[in-house]
Amino acid sequence: MSLRHALLGLLADRTASGYDLLKLFDTSLANVWPATQSQIYSELNKLADTGLITIAAEGPRGRKQYALTDDGLAELRRWLTETEPQRNVRSEVLLRVFFLGVVSREQAQSYLADLATRFATEENTLRELENAVEWDESDLSLYGRIALEYGLRFNAMRREWAEWAADQVK
Amino acid sequence: MSLRHALLGLLADRTASGYDLLKLFDTSLANVWPATQSQIYSELNKLADTGLITIAAEGPRGRKQYALTDDGLAELRRWLTETEPQRNVRSEVLLRVFFLGVVSREQAQSYLADLATRFATEENTLRELENAVEWDESDLSLYGRIALEYGLRFNAMRREWAEWAADQVK
DNA sequence: CGCCGCATGTAACGTGTTACATGATTAG
DNA sequence: CTAATCATGTAACACGTTACATGCGGCG
Structure with a gap:
């Protein structure tokens, strides 16, 4: 709802x-x-x-x-x-990672490396968005920036994780 | 699908x-x-x-x-x-944050602080899960641990973000 | 023999996506 | 005048949740 x-x-x-x-x-x-x-x-x-x-x-x-x-x-x-926010769990990325055992180690590693690139790209997109938006002193700006910061941190975290994971698979 | x-x-x-x-x-x-x-x-x-x-x-x-x-x-x-994993965007938490302007600053701040606590709890739950699982040398263990590490990093990131956000609202 | 767990199936409803359908207004 | 944009509506389908429904098998 x-x-x-x-x-x-x-x-x-x-x-x-x-x-x-x-x-x-x-x-x-x-x-x-x-x-x-x-x-x-x-x-x-x-x-x-x-x-x-x-x-x-x-x-x-x-x-x-x-x-x-x-x-x-x-x-x-x-x-x-x-009301309690219902935690949003479904992650197609994680589901795929879960089943990487059905492909070779080399394929799995390059898959994870590709993921890292993808997350880095998204991070850059958000950074461009951050610069493009004209922030003001309104509440919407305040909370909008907080939401955007979440996206930046999220993608940075995912990039680092994917890099780490690719290394683990070696 | x-x-x-x-x-x-x-x-x-x-x-x-x-x-x-x-x-x-x-x-x-x-x-x-x-x-x-x-x-x-x-x-x-x-x-x-x-x-x-x-x-x-x-x-x-x-x-x-x-x-x-x-x-x-x-x-x-x-x-x-x-096939491309479709990025899973919907986040009820972020949607709520977006509209925190309709409540007082004090309420917004305590809302974000509560979020931080919630994420910390989830992080702990996952850490217990990590200790409870008997990891072996199988592919499922390897990729299962990688998925779990994602969860740990994700919740750590969200907790830090919520703490930062609560501070921003002050 | 009775209960708990194993085991499957389906109906109703809510939410979300894609596609189709239609028409008014305005800018060039 | 005509094309792009504004503006709304609906039908068909896919996916997900909740609830109901049924019955067998093993254990105490």
């Missing part, structure tokens, strides 16, 4: 249409909680039905500008403080 | 029944690729239908002992070497 709260969270900052939210997902939330257009639009309708958001204004081309209601903000706060 | 390959991977080591595999998922794969009983049994039937595994023997209580076929091993190798 996190998509619903992601939408509430974005609408807590400012009002937006489904189309606006779609773009926000593709930019700021792409690395945290991706969502498709189809998912966003249907969830918005459900949220409007249950009164957590309302249509604050309608624009050209059938545009619906959604706004968070008091109930919606309460629900967002409740989710944040009173 | 990773569940299918997880099953193939486990059957590459030894033959097993659905029930055996279920227990393997709950122990060795619980932190990598969880699966439910219902999912495992229906996927096994599909794999048997497509000839990637076969029923090597039948036992009491309708027990079906599955074995990997040559096709199955080939498919496992193909998946491992020729």
